[in-house]
Amino acid sequence: MSDEVNENNPAAAGRDDDPADGWFPESVAATYDDPGGANSPEVITPAVDVLQALAAGGRVLEFAVGTGRIAAPLAARGVSVSGIELSEAMAARVTAKPGGDAVEVTLGDMTTTRVDGAGEFSLVYLVFNTISNVTTQDGQVEVFRNAAAHLRPGGLFLIEVGVPDLRRLPPGQDTVPFTVAPDGNRSGYVGFDQYDVVTQEFTSNHVRVTPDGKGRFFRIPFRYAWPAEMDLMARIAGMKLTHRWAGWDRSEVTADSTTHVSVWEKL
Ligand SMILES: C[S@@+](CC[C@H](N)C(=O)[O-])C[C@H]1O[C@@H](n2cnc3c(N)ncnc32)[C@H](O)[C@@H]1O
Numbered sequence: 001m002s003d004e005v006n007e008n009n010p011a012a013a014g015r016d017d018d019p020a021d022g023w024f025p026e027s028v029a030a031t032y033d034d035p036g037g038a039n040s041p042e043v044i045t046p047a048v049d050v051l052q053a054l055a056a057g058g059r060v061l062e063f064a065v066g067t068g069r070i071a072a073p074l075a076a077r078g079v080s081v082s083g084i085e086l087s088e089a090m091a092a093r094v095t096a097k098p099g100g101d102a103v104e105v106t107l108g109d110m111t112t113t114r115v116d117g118a119g120e121f122s123l124v125y126l127v128f129n130t131i132s133n134v135t136t137q138d139g140q141v142e143v144f145r146n147a148a149a150h151l152r153p154g155g156l157f158l159i160e161v162g163v164p165d166l167r168r169l170p171p172g173q174d175t176v177p178f179t180v181a182p183d184g185n186r187s188g189y190v191g192f193d194q195y196d197v198v199t200q201e202f203t204s205n206h207v208r209v210t211p212d213g214k215g216r217f218f219r220i221p222f223r224y225a226w227p228a229e230m231d232l233m234a235r236i237a238g239m240k241l242t243h244r245w246a247g248w249d250r251s252e253v254t255a256d257s258t259t260h261v262s263v264w265e266k267l
Pocket residue numbers: 003004005021022023024063064065066067068069070084085086087090108109110111127128130133134
């Protein structure tokens with residue numbers, strides 16, 4: 001998953017990093033909002049459009065709100081947005097963004113943390129592959145249960161996440177490269193995911209070698225779930241699927257879709 005972390009400044013223990021901030025400590029948060037990529041308006045605006053429409057004027061909660069990349073622009077449109085976030089270093093950046101002042105952030109774990117107004121939200125959302133940061137099936141079920149606990153009946157839970165790249169794994173192979181970018185004879189960047197199809201655990205791996213021949217390798221653990229498994233998690237939590245799109249443009253999911261945006265309704 002190339003979009004999880006700025007590979008130029010991964011969670012490689014910086015001096016100011018607090019272990020309690022997990023994979024997104026100060027050294028990652030410091031560059032998370034750098035322009036381009038996931039921070040570009042072409043990526044953010046379609047997501048905010050869909051979320052605003054689904055909220056339909058009601059209260060909204062983002063699980064793993066991060067630096068407010070999505071929550072702040074949503075709040076800037078007048079939507080009432082709250083957030084839960086594990087990393088204090090990430091959460092500290094929310095208020096710096098236009099709209100961010102209006103986002104009420106609670107530090108905590110999205111599998112267990114309840115915020116004021118639980119049971120009244122119209123929309124809970126969890127984007128940018130972050131369901132995969134919860135590395136057990138039990139933990140992911142708790143995310144669905146916690147979302148349902150925050151929703152009013154008829155409220156919606158939305159997840160944006162990659163479709164596991166299992167179709168690119170021939171027998172005997174467990175790695176899928178997502179970026180191979182040499183920038184000289186001796187330097188460059190290689191990113192790849194490594195899957196354990198028995199446990200459904202996988203890691204995203206980042207290798208950068210600089211022209212002086214020095215290198216850095218780090219990996220982040222994840223757990224993948226096929227979309228149908230998420231439908232069962234939703235059912236366990238008292239929700240049912242209402243939409244499954246291939247992206248924020250609400251296009252149809254096909255066998256070749258690499259991501260999905262799924263929406264479940266609390267019964
Ligand atoms: C890829 S970032 C996404 C941030 C934001 N949602 C966005 O779209 O930019 C993942 C975030 O999830 C947070 N996170 C990971 N596990 C979490 C958990 N169990 N509870 C709350 N936040 C969590 C991380 O600290 C990080 O800020």
